[in-house]
Amino acid sequence: MTAPPRSLTEVDLGDLAVGCTILAGGGGGDPRVGLLMALHAVRERGPVSLAQLDDLDPDDLVVSVGMVGAPTVMAEKIPNGDEGSVVRRVIEQRLGTPLKAFLPLEMGGLNGVLPVAWAVNAGLPLIDGDLMGRAFPELQMCTPHLHGISASPAVVVDERSQAVQIEAADNIWLERLARGTVSLLGGCACAGLYPMTAETARLPTITGTISRAVEIGRAIRTSTTHPLLALDQEVGLYPIITGKVIDVTRRTADGFVRGHAVVEGTDHDKGRMVRIEFQNENLVVLEDGQERATVPDIITVLDRHTAHGIVTENLAYGMRVMVAAFASPEPWRTSAGLQVVGPRAFGYDVDYTRVEDTFARIS
Amino acid sequence: MTAPPRSLTEVDLGDLAVGCTILAGGGGGDPRVGLLMALHAVRERGPVSLAQLDDLDPDDLVVSVGMVGAPTVMAEKIPNGDEGSVVRRVIEQRLGTPLKAFLPLEMGGLNGVLPVAWAVNAGLPLIDGDLMGRAFPELQMCTPHLHGISASPAVVVDERSQAVQIEAADNIWLERLARGTVSLLGGCACAGLYPMTAETARLPTITGTISRAVEIGRAIRTSTTHPLLALDQEVGLYPIITGKVIDVTRRTADGFVRGHAVVEGTDHDKGRMVRIEFQNENLVVLEDGQERATVPDIITVLDRHTAHGIVTENLAYGMRVMVAAFASPEPWRTSAGLQVVGPRAFGYDVDYTRVEDTFARIS
Numbered sequence: 001m002t003a004p005p006r007s008l009t010e011v012d013l014g015d016l017a018v019g020c021t022i023l024a025g026g027g028g029g030d031p032r033v034g035l036l037m038a039l040h041a042v043r044e045r046g047p048v049s050l051a052q053l054d055d056l057d058p059d060d061l062v063v064s065v066g067m068v069g070a071p072t073v074m075a076e077k078i079p080n081g082d083e084g085s086v087v088r089r090v091i092e093q094r095l096g097t098p099l100k101a102f103l104p105l106e107m108g109g110l111n112g113v114l115p116v117a118w119a120v121n122a123g124l125p126l127i128d129g130d131l132m133g134r135a136f137p138e139l140q141m142c143t144p145h146l147h148g149i150s151a152s153p154a155v156v157v158d159e160r161s162q163a164v165q166i167e168a169a170d171n172i173w174l175e176r177l178a179r180g181t182v183s184l185l186g187g188c189a190c191a192g193l194y195p196m197t198a199e200t201a202r203l204p205t206i207t208g209t210i211s212r213a214v215e216i217g218r219a220i221r222t223s224t225t226h227p228l229l230a231l232d233q234e235v236g237l238y239p240i241i242t243g244k245v246i247d248v249t250r251r252t253a254d255g256f257v258r259g260h261a262v263v264e265g266t267d268h269d270k271g272r273m274v275r276i277e278f279q280n281e282n283l284v285v286l287e288d289g290q291e292r293a294t295v296p297d298i299i300t301v302l303d304r305h306t307a308h309g310i311v312t313e314n315l316a317y318g319m320r321v322m323v324a325a326f327a328s329p330e331p332w333r334t335s336a337g338l339q340v341v342g343p344r345a346f347g348y349d350v351d352y353t354r355v356e357d358t359f360a361r362i363s
Numbered sequence: 364m365t366a367p368p369r370s371l372t373e374v375d376l377g378d379l380a381v382g383c384t385i386l387a388g389g390g391g392g393d394p395r396v397g398l399l400m401a402l403h404a405v406r407e408r409g410p411v412s413l414a415q416l417d418d419l420d421p422d423d424l425v426v427s428v429g430m431v432g433a434p435t436v437m438a439e440k441i442p443n444g445d446e447g448s449v450v451r452r453v454i455e456q457r458l459g460t461p462l463k464a465f466l467p468l469e470m471g472g473l474n475g476v477l478p479v480a481w482a483v484n485a486g487l488p489l490i491d492g493d494l495m496g497r498a499f500p501e502l503q504m505c506t507p508h509l510h511g512i513s514a515s516p517a518v519v520v521d522e523r524s525q526a527v528q529i530e531a532a533d534n535i536w537l538e539r540l541a542r543g544t545v546s547l548l549g550g551c552a553c554a555g556l557y558p559m560t561a562e563t564a565r566l567p568t569i570t571g572t573i574s575r576a577v578e579i580g581r582a583i584r585t586s587t588t589h590p591l592l593a594l595d596q597e598v599g600l601y602p603i604i605t606g607k608v609i610d611v612t613r614r615t616a617d618g619f620v621r622g623h624a625v626v627e628g629t630d631h632d633k634g635r636m637v638r639i640e641f642q643n644e645n646l647v648v649l650e651d652g653q654e655r656a657t658v659p660d661i662i663t664v665l666d667r668h669t670a671h672g673i674v675t676e677n678l679a680y681g682m683r684v685m686v687a688a689f690a691s692p693e694p695w696r697t698s699a700g701l702q703v704v705g706p707r708a709f710g711y712d713v714d715y716t717r718v719e720d721t722f723a724r725i726s
Contacts, residue, residue, distance in 0.1 A: 180547040
């Protein structure tokens, strides 16, 4: 079942960036810089070749790529756009075999769009899929980890093309060493992780997520009803509150941005108030001290009018928003998945409840 | 001028360890563990082959090896003795050429002895020489740095055989990234640094320092006069004070041990008091607030009776000691050398004065 390789138009790339603000769950970094770099790369060197894992030979080597660190830093410390070529060189030298494709590490924010630039600049196709189906803050929070696949040898590359290649004892050590390296490099850097053969990658990869993000963005852009309704049609949205951001606290440290935002209800939600806590991504929504929605479901703060997602580093007082959640990709809803990315993995002592069991769909 | 390869007897290894407590200038780590590992390796696998750079072909690859981090941690977090084999694998994979010999990074403390174990276990000869001629705390404080030779690609390996390979923009970045990695790994780890061809290595390498350390140890062990006099004959000792350690402050952080010791004079030095400040190695001796001896000269706290050096992590209240200094290797006394390891490189706003211009020899 080999699909013909396709590429992405400039309009597609814009839609991809918008789709990635939705799937991000607040993390992954503001896609704006990534979109500009992707457009620049495509204009300079031609379109990205979007591939399926099935297009590759079973032994072909792929590696996932993404920015790691605090999105607050990514907004200022900008990649050079060619980190992918360094990742390619280091991984090829280490494994002694040519790299055949990049795979987005996560499909959220900047990290859904920037791999387009890296792939084009490194002359490699980009697999239409990723290892999270959304964005998560830590490097073991990837589907291959659920299958016992090692993230090592991994490589961290900064915008000066400095490279740190890591062979860790396990994926928790990899997260620790890569996160520390990213902190030393100034708070964010590009990483190449989970090198796999195409055959191995077929098992964990969540497929078609670039296409999905493009479709979400297109649905919002071309909507003839309210954009929130169009988005609902795409992802199945469970609104939590409609209101105004009245408080945001963020601190950037140890390669993460952590904090919370408070949204006060307006309109039919007047009198209610929720608190969203985040570690790069939105982790939980609390109301009256109770967890109302949690990871791994995707909690997104949406602009009330445009239905674009607002990443955590851009949240600001006064924004008119809808806080909504929608279903996590299935691998994270299994008991193995919940061990890695469920509420307890982030220190919340509650059981996970599927968003569809708590809230009603938009009406 | 090819010298026949020689090896080191078990007695030589004991002498090497003692010599390394002298050349260390207080740093490099307690050689005891290194000596035990070297003896174990030699008993299990046969003697170390001690080589000269001239024994190698000009294109042969060598790499320097040593423990990096806080000696206080090295005393508890013990190497597995085979870190050298991982260094060898990573460097060979990175450079695509076989490694032909190890070179001690520094000739001081643990780091003068442990490379024997690494060389034997990795099946490589060990070059009789090093890149400091003593011990220093930071990784740019190596003679190749004075010649513009890059420490990268470098590798940090821990006792679990985790490996982090670093390609830094310059040697200051390399120190930052390697030091941070070592901290993440628990405070100390083995490093492979400054990969060079034998031809390149000839320029910066301080030759014959293993032999020199063995001779120092042998002179102390076989002395028929006071061991301090035998040591004086070997290194040209400038005594600073004879007395008792009355205060030690140490803190272990960021991959270093920093602190100071106070020695109160006894005998003919009664009424005097000096303060020794250290960052792994002894940096300065202060008396009445004035720097009396500084890096790069080798400041050593000697046991008054045995003339063995006491490394900084072992200094303790009540020890009867002679604090003495002797001349630094010449490369560090040049203006380029002093920029890297002179008192100002460690934050002391004084000019370097050669120890022989301040003190008189032992009499």
